[in-house]
Amino acid sequence: MNRSAPSTVTPLTEPPVDTEEELQARVAWHYYVGNLTQQEIAHRIGSNRVRVNRLLAASRESGMVQITINSRLAPCVALEEALAKRFGLEAAVVVPAGADTESNMAAIGIGAANYLSRQIETGQTVGLGWGRTIRAVLRAMPQRAYGPLAAVSLQGGLSHCPSINTFDIVSDFANLCQADGFLFPVPIYVSSQAVRDTLLQEDAVRETYERARQSDLAVLTCGDLTESLVVTYGINDPQQVRELERAGAVGDMLGHFMDADGEAIDHPLNRRTVAVTLDDLRKIQRVVLVSGGAKKFAVTRAALRGRYPSVLVTDEETAQRLCEEP
Template sequence: MSKPRQKNPSSSQRTPSVLSPEREEELMARAAWLAYVGDMTQAQVAKHLRLTRLRVNKMLAQARAKGIVQIRINSRIAALTELEDRLCATYGLARASVVPTPPQDDMVSHAVAAAAGALLSEHITDGVSIGVGWGRTLQLSLNSVTVRPVKRMSVVSLMGGLTRGSAVNIYDLSSRLAAMFDAECFYIAAPIFADTEATRDLLLQQSMLQDAFKRAREVDIAFVSVGPLHTKSTMARIGVLTPETRASLTEAGAVGDLCGYYMNADGQLIDHPLNRRVIGLSPDALRKIKTVILAGGGPDKVTVMRAALRMGTLSAMVTDERTAEAILAGQENVLE
């Protein structure tokens, strides 16, 4: 009589492929720790955790994307330092951070976001109040913010938001940053644009919004981005701007917005009905905040970032090398 076939011990003990979200993240963190701190190869990590090498490879990539693994390059590149110095000297900035431009255009926001999160982390201390705008780069930057115990921190939205969920909705961004530090969170609970000027004026008379704007004006740090004026912009893509409104803004000389306020290439607010309907912290109020950090990059944002610099509201910025060069060169490279 033949003996019953025995199961392969390694395959029978292999980690199940379907895990709860909590267990999956724990396993991801273990894999990242073994690979980056324990200096194991992916094959060694796979054997140690009883996983396939392919799964370990995917886990490490996800760990980077989720911010579980954060990479810091503790060295400066001379060309980037020169660009940073020129940006500070030209636009009166206290700080500029320029990162190498990645070869893929769709990765520029990721590269800028990583540096922006690191810069924001430097300003997070006990009792700090942070005002946030909205945008994809700001959302991505939270993956690179260093989480640590902080007391009496607060987060304040600097503008109204959307009436539906979105990855770039300011309410989601504000609440996520606050949750990372167990901080208080305050919203400007109103749409980014009111239907009419009269509606905007009526909303701003409400005590709830008056309190929110008071807190927004008194933040220690404002963390903002700009929006270009083209069909691929966030405002256009999520339907906040209709094609007709976008056309009229362009005709009025707008190149993009800062906290919902549209400006021309010289950094001056344009005369347009939308600027009289926006519910957000004004450029004049931003100028009074001690530290205003702008994060953004890419060829479509050159003109609007330069406009924001000319407006004189910023004290720091984070961008990529190619964008910094274009800003300083005075190039106009805006998508249509």
């Protein structure tokens, strides 16, 4: 008697519900690859145009979608040349200004990422600053292996910062570029100059410090006295911020507070900063300053007057103001 093998019936299961990230990817694909309108996408996903617009914005903000525009705007090119000539820069990158602070930062980040992807070379040590602007740069950078590469923090970190820390910047860059990461395992501000000097004698800290000073390429931003992460989380003391203002500070670079001409101000905080010094920056072969927006204008100008950067990446409105000032 022939008996057929018992059949196995696999029960049908409901397809998993899209997560928010999957929905962002689906919407981005339909919009950028499928060329559907936002209204058509809204119909497909059973939603509305407002939500589709928000999902597209979120996919760009997270770095899921990276935009490269293979064209150069003539007014921006003219400003690049004017900036380079006026401030003695090796190069400048100027992007169209965004409609608000966040979009402006994202645009500058894209401009910086495009520039850096052409400048990074095998065997380099890349020194990295910190801040929301540098995070925007990393979000726009393509994932790519450059060969042996080192990424090193140019400054200490913060014990508390809910949005981003120096460790995140180095780690994210190392993951994107398959680089070895080196961190300052100390806070950016310590209790006294004596403590700072002692810390810099510790082997682990001294080795990172020396590696950072010898970077082939440094990428950093500068911060104003109102919204920078250093002011908000590193100082967190309105009275001390007022003291910095009275001492002539217009903002900071790597935690060092500068006056309008880019010189370090005479203030105890600057002597307690664990970071590559402003004088060290001048000795690095290529320093890329990524900075723009109205609130950062004074500190960006100060950095240029101090002749720290060899390359500036900024927005069109900031570039125009820098070129027009007497």
